[in-house]
Amino acid sequence: MTSIEADLREIKESIRELNQKIELLLDERESMAMMKLSERSLSAFLSEEPDLYTIRDIRAVYR
DSSP, X not given: OHHHHHHHHHHHHHHHHHHHHHHHHHHHHHHHHXXXXXXXXXXXXXXXXXXXXXXXXXXXXXO
């Protein structure tokens, strides 16, 4: 019976590790989705905003 118990412990540990990895992947996926959503919403907002500097202003600084 100890062999079966040891196998069960090993399986449980493997399941715990897999669950942790799945959680990390889901967290990363959620973060990426939120970043993409922010990027899209900010892009629409920023495209309507006037530019603070012109290309001419930037060229003057870098000469």
